Amino acid sequence: MTQDNHSGRPQGRPPEGDGRVSRVEASLRGPFLLFFVSAVVWLLAASVLGVIAALDLGSLQGGVFRDCPWFTPGRVAAAQQGLFVYGWGFNAFFALNLWLLSQLGRFEFRNGWLAQLGGVAWNLALTYGVVRVFAGELSGFRLLDFPREVGPVLAVAFLLAGFWPIVAFARRPTGHTFASQWFVVGASFAFPLFYLLAQLLVLWQPASGVVQAIAHSWFVANLLQLWFGASALAAIYYFLPKVLERTLTGYYLAPVAFWTFFLFAGWTGPAALVGSPVPLWLQSTGVVAAAMMLIPVIIIAINVHGTLFTQGGWTRAWNDTTLRFVSFGAAAFTLAGLLGGVFAFRAPSALVRFTSFGAGLEQLLVYGCATMVLFGASYFVLPRLTGALWPSAKLVHVHFWATALGFVGALVAWLVGGWQTGQLLADPAVAYADVLRAESSWFFMLTISAVLLLVGHVAFALNAFGMILKSSAPAASGRHD
């Protein structure tokens, strides 16, 4: 393995005044805005469903949507997750990954219409999938809940919309590469592979018996780590040195972090099946892999937190909108990695299994890390692409505080509530009804958190859409605030 850029700072950007910068950004405007606007619309829809899901959970027996077939707790949960993950998470990372690699590789995007075609196909397939989920055509496998005919369309749409970062990497004019590029190329190449294999073995040609569960756990681990984790890390590795104008601490370790992250992540799936009727060697492999993931997590922590903890990094991060979100995401990544490693072991895993703890760990990565990083990146990228400034600083504050508090509140409810429920469940003397009663005491907090998240997302959407509508200049005159 060679390492080509030892400086720990993104090197792809030419000096100010180079006309290619504006050409690069101008060429991205169309596809970027399509992905971004779709992402935010899906985010709003998912947030509304999040509130409905929390209300459903908080008052299962007599909620607002009682007896409404479209809003059974199972269907709302499946639709909410589908919209959040495939609507927000994918569209937003299509936009950001493309922008990142175009910047770092000085890639002028001449076939934007192909990416836009992919984006339209992706969103149409997603809409169809969600409608079918509401109508009750679920698959029963979380995050693969859309009817199976949606899978191949999403895969083809991904190749059209999400493969361009690899092209940008291949056509970069310089030999230099940077950690962000490796992570984006890895994420963009890995997703179609594991998505199609999972579709095949879970939905189209289901494997026999519990092998379906093994394939599903493998898919979920890949989706969370290799798409959300890797894409978010790419952005963290870009924005941190870029905005701080500093090199990353111990950047020479980054290639080790990249390879160990990719090589171990795919093996962690069966750690979610500890105690399940699958072979013990599979469970143990998952546990060992989850523990091995501590290696990249620690290296990334050295790179990221080492930088933030020196020369007033945290203060500067706090005072910069982009970095405030991005460093929140970086801290969430480290916490997710540490907790994921510890709670993969048999004893703690058995205690929190089947409680909300697992959802908490997952959201720590998908929301706490990836989504917060995406928000931070938007504050950096959008002004450059639209040539306008963010219309309201107040809405930016509302956005940060509502999402940060909403997320932390939900996280506490998931993790502490899950731990508490696990302890009660482990004691057979505690009646099941009492376990549920204890668990439901957290539902109120989850509802408040869901409302806060919705408020934050609405503030973000108002600001972003206001900015896009106001902008008329095609490129680069704007600067991020």
Place this chain on the structure above:
Amino acid sequence: MKNLNTLLAGVFLAVALPFGALVLSGQSQLGGLGRAAGEEGGALFPSREPGQAVQGRAVYVSLGCVSCHTQQVRPAGQGSDIARGFGVRPSVARDYALQPQVLLGERRLGPDLANYGARSSKINVETLLTDPASSGAAWHPSYRFVDAAQRAALVAYLKSLRQDYPSPEAKLKK
């Protein structure tokens, strides 16, 4: 890291190796499982699903029951599943060998259903769906829109879920 092909080859291996080692070798180890007798000359288990249960499984999946109910009993020492009476023995892979769609579940907001057919439950499923408050499980969502035929199919499916028979692996685990 300069070379795109090296990068792509590494990422390909990062996806393909765990897939081969976990999923494909899992399939080769478990794919051949079928019905078997727990004792020499004994009856073969798991039983085949009755037709109505097959329809009931579709209702179970369609309502999204799997988001709150698991179907797996963990061994003693890992949780209190057996002590709570969810099952009489831990679930084994063979229990699911005939199921076209394995719904192990990841979350327990309601009780486990792996061995529901063999358990004595005071709760009437039909009442649970139409009027949870009077069924004794007031926290359960109401599903009044489910028609009588679907309810009957769902009950048949739940009754078909049994893991109380001996099987070669279950005996070993006991």
